[in-house]
Amino acid sequence: MTEREIEILAILKQDPLIPQQELADKIGISRSAVAGHIMNLTHKGIIRGKGYILAKARYAVVIGGANMDILGRPTDGLRVGDSNPGSVSCSPGGVGRNIAENLSRLGTETRLMTAVGKDAYGQQIIEHCQHAGIDMKNTLQLSDGITSTYLSVLDGDSDMHVAINDMAILERLNVDVLKSQQAMLQRADLIVIDANLSEASLAYLLSNYADIPLFVDTVSCAKATKLKPYLNAIHTLKPNLKEAEQLSGIAISHYDQLPNLANWFHEQGVERIFLSLGIDGVFYSDKQEQALIPAIPVSMVNANGAGDAFLAGLAHGFIQDWSTRKSTEFAMAAAVVALSDIATINPNMSEISVNRVIKESIC
Incomplete structure (x- = not known):
């Protein structure tokens, strides 16, 4: 779906009987343009019948961190211990939230479970996610919590030099909260988990939802160790080589x-594993097939968020019933789209833009 279609669909989910003119006024386009977008959504099978009846969609639930990313980028090479001329930008981030936004922009119905504060950053994250088409009804917004922040500084090659995160509020996404969402979780077609969750929350999810495909982002070497007792419950695991080792x-x-x-x-019970090898590509294995796919050349603008886009691509491919290889190639192209924009999430992320990267890489 296009970004405008995602925006229209989000409004229709809240008010299926909204008049086209009112919908047009809400998003600042003409009524005829709205009619065109609705016709496209109808042709895609997303809208069915009068009153904008939405087709029953398979959905993914993403459970993990959401924070405000504060990114510092030097104009020239980074001089450590000195003040560097450059630019500073803010955008919603967090592993779980990033995966959810990429997944929604790719066209998969996505629900996000995370925790934010009732502060300016928290409200900005909520509104940004809703605008991207993410269902935020299951997100905690706490008056006595401070929204997570992630501060990173890039080097002269646009790769991360150092980062500091403040994610204490995610501890509030505890087992009791997860239990309260049992019915919604059991109906999900897949659940994506990031290892920023507490050990207790990870243990609960991996012990109680192994009958649903669980996709897990290891996040880091330190956080990946929390997963070791539960590898037999994981359907799809995405570590880098150091984390896997x-x-x-x-x-x-x-x-x-x-x-x-x-x-x-695989011997531990993991169905599929995708080993990120950086500039050397991705090695995937699903018990039946194994292969190393070379990386797609890209002029990198910002390294943050590429891994999140990759996992979102895998989840989207699973929802579409694609083969492991096709899902891997799509996910790698999604990572290229992510790398091509200064923001953590490329606003142009879509199935169309990813397929364009795939097509250009073949030519």
Whole structure:
């Protein structure tokens, strides 16, 4: 879906009987333009019948962190210990939230469970997510909590030099809160979890929802260790090589050893594993097939958010019933779209833009 279609669909979910002129006034376009977008949504099978009856959609639930990303970017090379001329920008971020926004922009119905404060950053995150088409009804907004922030500084090559995060509020997304959403979680077609969650919350989800495909983002080496007792519950795991080595205790000296590493995870019960190899690409394994797919060349603008876009691409591919290889290629192209914009989430993220990257990489 296009960004405008996502915006229209979000309004129709709240008010299926809204007149076209009122809808046009809400989003600042003409009534005829609204009619055109609604016709496109009807042709895609998303709207059915009068009164804008929405087709029953498969949906994903994302459970994880949401924060405000504060990004510092030097004009030239980074001079450590000195004041650097450059730019500073703010945008909604957080691993779980990033995955949810990318997934929604790709066209999958997405519900986000996270925790934010009733402060300016929290309200901005809520409104931004709703604008992107994410269902936020299951998100906690706490009057006695401070919205998470993530401060990062890039180096001269646009890669992260250092970062500091303040994510204490995510501890409030506890087991009791998760239990209160049991019915919604049980109806999900897949659940995406990021390892920023507390050990207790991870244990609850991985122990009680193994019958639903669980996609897990390891986040970091330190946080990945929390997953080790529950690998048998994970359907799709997305670590980088260092995280996979730490989880398995297997050190890799050459990429020829990657199949053995992947097989160790399969022996623990993981259905699919996607090993991020940075500029060397992605090694995927789903028990039936294993392959290393080279990275797509890209002029990187901001390294933040590429991994989140990759996992969103995998989840979107699963909802679409694509093969593991097709899902991997799509996810890698989604990461390229993410890398091409200064914001954590590229506002042009869509299935169309991802497929364009795939097409151009083949030519």
